[in-house]
Amino acid sequence: MLLSVIIPCYNEELVIQETYNRLSEVMKKTEMDYELIFVNDGSRDRTFSILLQLSQKDQFVKIISFSRNFGHQCAVTAGINNCNGNLAAIIDADLQDPPEIILDMLEIQQREKANVVYGVRKKREGESRFKLLTAKYFYRFLNKVSEVQFPIDTGDFRLIDRNIIDEFNNLHEKNKYIRGLISWMGYKQMPCYYERKERFAGETKYPLKKMMKLAKTGLLSFSNKPLMLPIWIGCIFLLISLLYAIIALVLVIIKSGSFVAGWSSIFFIVIFLGGVQLLTVGILGEYIGELFDEAKNRPEYIISEKVNL
Numbered sequence: 001m002l003l004s005v006i007i008p009c010y011n012e013e014l015v016i017q018e019t020y021n022r023l024s025e026v027m028k029k030t031e032m033d034y035e036l037i038f039v040n041d042g043s044r045d046r047t048f049s050i051l052l053q054l055s056q057k058d059q060f061v062k063i064i065s066f067s068r069n070f071g072h073q074c075a076v077t078a079g080i081n082n083c084n085g086n087l088a089a090i091i092d093a094d095l096q097d098p099p100e101i102i103l104d105m106l107e108i109q110q111r112e113k114a115n116v117v118y119g120v121r122k123k124r125e126g127e128s129r130f131k132l133l134t135a136k137y138f139y140r141f142l143n144k145v146s147e148v149q150f151p152i153d154t155g156d157f158r159l160i161d162r163n164i165i166d167e168f169n170n171l172h173e174k175n176k177y178i179r180g181l182i183s184w185m186g187y188k189q190m191p192c193y194y195e196r197k198e199r200f201a202g203e204t205k206y207p208l209k210k211m212m213k214l215a216k217t218g219l220l221s222f223s224n225k226p227l228m229l230p231i232w233i234g235c236i237f238l239l240i241s242l243l244y245a246i247i248a249l250v251l252v253i254i255k256s257g258s259f260v261a262g263w264s265s266i267f268f269i270v271i272f273l274g275g276v277q278l279l280t281v282g283i284l285g286e287y288i289g290e291l292f293d294e295a296k297n298r299p300e301y302i303i304s305e306k307v308n309l
Ligand code: UDP
Pocket: 007, 008, 009, 010, 011, 012, 041, 069, 070, 071, 072, 075, 091, 092, 093, 094, 096, 203, 204, 205, 206
């Protein structure tokens, strides 16, 4: 049995040595063959040179280095595409997901004969209230609008087996929401509850912009419900306008002098409908943008260097 550990790294010079130490210790406890696949996602600091030194001393350290920063999901994808294991663990480089939990995941995987063991965060330390709140509601919202059910409070920290790895490698979509895709695959998936720690050092590499992009990919690739929004809004306005027409007609018939519609109501309606139209065109645009991205069929990432692989 070979266990591949996939570790995406972007500017992680402050943590990478410690991550390597902790992971190596855990791997020795598993008594399995292993490989540590560090995916250097275009880091601009010393991450790659530290990894190179580690790989010279330790044959179990393998490196995939990107030509530039392609993003966390692409880094994980490259790790899965290039791993040789019967099992693969995906883990962040910053030690927020404790490497020791991989032992629990292995135990659950063997006991339950599971194809996926995903980490569920019982508690999250050292995250901003904004991040906790948006994450909490996003995962619940996504479950409401998507056709697939996703476990909540779950990131990409998980253990997957060869079936899942092979299925994953057969996927053709470029813009991936990995946690969602793995849930979507089915097979036997079991939770593993753990406490998410504070980052070991450095700061988050997921600013708001990247978080929103990931959320958008998750929403657009697993739900067509936003496309229904224009239809519903349209129906509501159609009804309102019909009602308004009837009222106006009745008032004209009974010759009520008080019914002189002011310009402000017209002004309001024009502005409001203009806004609604822009919003709905925007929603359509987002889906078309996704289609365009997929149609271009560019590779998800470009590897500039491989070490020990
Ligand atoms: N990461 C990456 N590419 C990126 C951003 C992040 O490979 O463009 C890696 C990062 O090095 C870390 C993991 O993805 O191993 C999760 O990032 P981070 O811990 O900064 O996110 P957070 O835990 O704050 O959501």
